[in-house]
Amino acid sequence: MNFTAPESLIFWTTLIFIVFFFLLKKFAWKPILGAVKSREESINNALESAENAKKEMQNLQADNDKLLKEARAEREAMLKEAREIKEKMISDSKELAQAEGDKIIIKAQEAIESEKKAALADIKNQVGNLSVEIAEKVIKEQLSDKDKQLKLVESLLGDIKLN
Amino acid sequence: MVIAQKSMKLIAVLIFAFFPLIVLADNGGGHDDEKEFNASELINGHIGDSHEFHIADWDGHPISFYLPVILWTDNGLTVFSSEKFHHDNSGEHVVEVNGEKLVRENEIIYYADKYSKLSEDEKGAFNFDARPLDFSITKLVFSMLLSVLLLFILFTAVARSYKKSDKAPKGLAGFLEPLVLFVRDDIAIPNIGEKKHAKFMPYLLTIFFFIWVNNIFGLIPFFPFSSNLTGNIFFTFVLSFITFAITCFSGNKDYWKHILTPPVPKALYPIMVPIEIIGIFTKPFALMIRLFANITAGHIIILSLISLIFIFKSIFIAPVSGAFVLFMSVLEMLVAALQAYVFTLLSALFIGQAVAEHDHH
DSSP states (O other), X not given: OOOSOHHHHHHHHHHHHHHHHHHHIIIIIXXXXXXXXXXXXXXXXXXXXXXXXXXXXXXXXXXXXXXXXXXXXXXXXXXXXXXXXXXXXXHHHHHHHHHHHHHHHHHHHHHHHHHHHHHHHHHHHHHHHHXXXXXXHHHXXXXXXXXXXXXXXXXXXXXXXXO | OHHXXXXXXXXXXXXXXXXXXXXXXXXXXXXXXXXXXXHHHHHHHHHSOOSEEEEEEETTEEEEEEOEEEEEETTEEEEEEGGGGTTOOXXXXXXXXXXXXXXXXXXXXXXXXHHTTOOGGGOSTTOTTTSOEEOOOOHHHHHHHHHHHHHHHHHHHHHHHHHHOOSSOOTHXXXXXXXXXXXXXXXXXXXXXXXXXXXXXHXXXXXXXXXXXXXXXXXXXXXXXXXXXXXXXXXXXXXXXXXXXXXXXXXXXXXXXHHHSOSSOGGGHHHHHHHHHHHHHHHHHXXXXXXXXXXXXXXXXXXXXXXXXXXXXXXXHHHHHHHHHHHHHHHHHHHHHHHHHHHHHHHHHXXXXXXXXXXXX
16 A cells, blocks of 8 residues: 555644544533433432332332221220120129129018018017907906916916926 | 335445446546556555545546645645646656645655655655655545544534433434443443543544544545545554553553562563563554554455456456445445444553552452
């Protein structure tokens, strides 16, 4: 190949390349690379914020789930408590009723006892009165006769001894 | 869309199919039947540089895009149009400008009086006694300016589209942004590291697109493209030198310490230190050679396949050559992207080595 003029090509290549390099650097590469970089950053930011939003959503979901679970547990607890209260109330009232009934029964028994006693006393009185009346009548009848009076006294005396 | 794609494919196929014809025109075929066809001359002419941009031949006359010739002669700066040489490349036509008599032979401009005394061995681009310093806007420089202009328009348009909206990119930005991100995510960050890559991103992006676009330009077989810029060793030298300079200037203490006091027994220093120091230079040197060789080889293969038609002097070779050229051109499209990637990747790797924070072991 012919080397027309090495100095020409070396000179012009160096000059043109250096000028070209600085022109392109200023007017092309910097704006292009800058734009590409800023776009990449904005894309990354967008992706990141989307990711964050997703995470937040997941957190919210988790919170919701937690709340729901808590609410369910609370409901369960409340129901259980209510059931316990109900049972307790029932058992309490049963006991109370039992006690009251017992009391009433005791009172009734006492009343019956006292009535019985009163009735027995009354009967005794009446029997006593009747006996006295009978005795009076008998005595009245018997005292009309002297022998009979003596016999009676003797028997009465015998009774006393026996007592 | 499908129709548009199909017609695009058709156009691409047609371009490659007519590629031999374009070269035929470029070679000035037809008008010089008595002259023996010289494939190496044709190939050298195509992969080399020139002062004017040859478009086609018409009716035996070359049609060229004349580029300015800028010389630093003994009489100072001299600027004139390459038209003045009248397409002469044999050192016969003398051009008189600014009090200097100049001739051109094989795309090298000499002082006329000194040229006549030169032997064949003394001729060449490195004989600075016999020729003025040449800072011409040559075909390759022109094509480089074109690629720079295209890239600048494309990427400033993309940058503007980002100012308008910060939504997902579409259109041009949608097409170019993945490439920018590719350079960042697959070249810069893995090799330099998340922390430090940002500083080197502009350079890596610039060389990636610069090399890629110029590789592609070289594959388009008509004016104003078709120049073999990335297959020129001086061009690749400058690029790899810049990588070398960046590597050296951004190299941290660990990097230099590793080179000057490598972690080997002291007895090995006389061997290891020179090897490490040579290593600083071989890495960018490999970059330079790799890009130059790959692109030049691709051009040579394509041109050789086309030359087959003229060597066999048979039209029946044309379809075979055309098919191979089509195949090679598609392959070269891949190589164009691949070599831009490799150059950028290795630059990133070297920079990454220079700025890496080593764990002290």
